[in-house]
Amino acid sequence: MQKVSFKTDLYIGQGATDRLLEFKEKQIFIVTDPFMVSSGMINAITEKIDKSNTYTIFSDIIPDPPIENVVAGIEVLNECDANLMIAIGGGSAIDAAKAMKFFGQKLGTVRAMPFIVIPTTSGTGSEVTSFSVITNKEKAIKYPLITDAILPDEAILDADLVKSVPxxxxxxxxxxxxxxxxxxxxxxxxxxxxxxxxxxxxxxxxxxxxxxxxxxxxxxxxxxxxxxxxxxxxxxxxxxxxxxxxxxxxxxxxxxxxxxxxxxxxxxxxxxxxxxxxxxxxxxxxxxxxxxxxxxxxxxxxxxxxxxxxxxxxxxxxxxxxxxxxxxxxxxxxxxxxxxxxxxxxxxxxxxxxxxxxxxxxxxxxxxxxxxxxxxxxx
Structure with missing residues (x-):
């Protein structure tokens, strides 16, 4: 016997990021990478966030995120007391966000909250999977984290966000x-x-x-x-x-x-x-x-x-x-x-x-x- 289920709701097509306009009075924790911030691409997302919300951006994500990166994110997540989490970026940002949410809740310091993923590369499919890969830098080994607990609740697929990918x-x-x-x-x-x-x-x-x-x-x-x-x-x-x-x-x-x-x-x-x-x-x-x-x-x-x-x-x-x-x-x-x-x-x-x-x-x-x-x- 096999179980086939699709937990993640998809918002696709032109203007898909308009989905963010529907959230009101939330404390939002955004996980992304430094390029999204330095390039100004993050503005395409934050301008869709209603002014009744507050948000904190954690952008200290590095490629192949190590566990130390995840721990640092959990600390910021705890401080902002978020009740909505959004991951924006490629596989590294999404994988790190998944691990932050999972381990934060396991530690009992992070509340249960909706989790939205907005991919900016077309590759990992991480927005709909129960997989995350975290790196042990000291041993130079990647560890897959596999659990349905990290499946995103929603994914927003907007092709405009990938036009600038080299x-x-x-x-x-x-x-x-x-x-x-x-x-x-x-x-x-x-x-x-x-x-x-x-x-x-x-x-x-x-x-x-x-x-x-x-x-x-x-x-x-x-x-x-x-x-x-x-x-x-x-x-x-x-x-x-x-x-x-x-x-x-x-x-x-x-x-x-x-x-x-x-x-x-x-x-x-x-x-x-x-x-x-x-x-x-x-x-x-x-x-x-x-x-x-x-x-x-x-x-x-x-x-x-x-x-x-x-x-x-x-x-x-x-x-x-x-x-x-x-x-x-x-x-x-x-x-x-x-x-x-x-x-x-x-x-x-x-x-x-x-x-x-x-x-x-x-x-x-x-x-x-x-x-x-x-x-x-x-x-």
Missing amino acids: PAITADTGMDVLTHALEAYVSTKANDYSDAMAEKVIQLVFTYLERAYKDGNDLEAREKMHNASCLAGMAFNITSLGLNHGIAHTAGAKFKIPHGRMNTLLLPHVISYNAGLTSDFGNNPDNRAAERYTAIAKLLKMPASNTRLGVRSLINAIKQLQKKLNMPTTLSECGVSRTDLNEHIAQIAEGALNDGCTATNPRTPTETDVSAILEKMLA
Whole structure:
């Protein structure tokens, strides 16, 4: 038996931020990042807040937020005695806000309150998921926090807020969306509901990501990618993810590679591994994962007369998209040396096997398997 539920109300389309005008006489705690404040983009949100409300902005968010960042936010949250919480920004701001609310309530210092998320990148899908990733900076390890208690009550998706996202970040986050959808599709917990969303996401990414990358003001492409990000989040919130994210959480922290980029580097290699496509990984392209990847290739109208060809076609399409987005395709291109890999490979393999996302991967990996994937990624 599986439970499928969608707790988060979505406000979408042009003028979606007008939803904020409906709140009156609230004490609002806003979590965002420094760029939103320094660039003045935060004004697009605060101008929608009715004057009967008061608000406090916490913007000391850093990428891959560490637990110390969360603790600092909880202290400010306690001081302002908020009864409405809004997270605005990319994955780091949203993940930090989720953790602040969760741990603050666990400590008994933060009251229960509505939680609204307004994403300003199209990538994490965090506005509709029960996932948050917090970093232990000392150990350089990312820890997923997974609980329905951090699901936002509302999400506001306004494409105007992502028009200024730089091309490189558009590429990183957009490929993260694709990774979410593909991992959800081959997850051991996949079902008809998650499949429907994942299939739509994959079609949207291959249709609109390059457009959004080339022209940030292409509002149609921006809106479609924003919707794709959210749909992918809904899909993997049902199914969880897989080995791709299991490796990325630890490897990204060790090598200081942005999360979406790390996932993209891994994606062709993890697909090959899951499908048993090469002699290194069993040479058995007739398993369930291979069939699922082939179904995606057929959906995208790629050559897929058998599973081997279908998986190859999907991998080649991903590589072509990476090239169109001017993305690195090896660890070396990201500044990782052979010495760096040798130093961290054992810890990354161990972290990947212990990561909660790996549990729903369609193939059960070993440390040797993970190490082989990382080796293939270096050159």
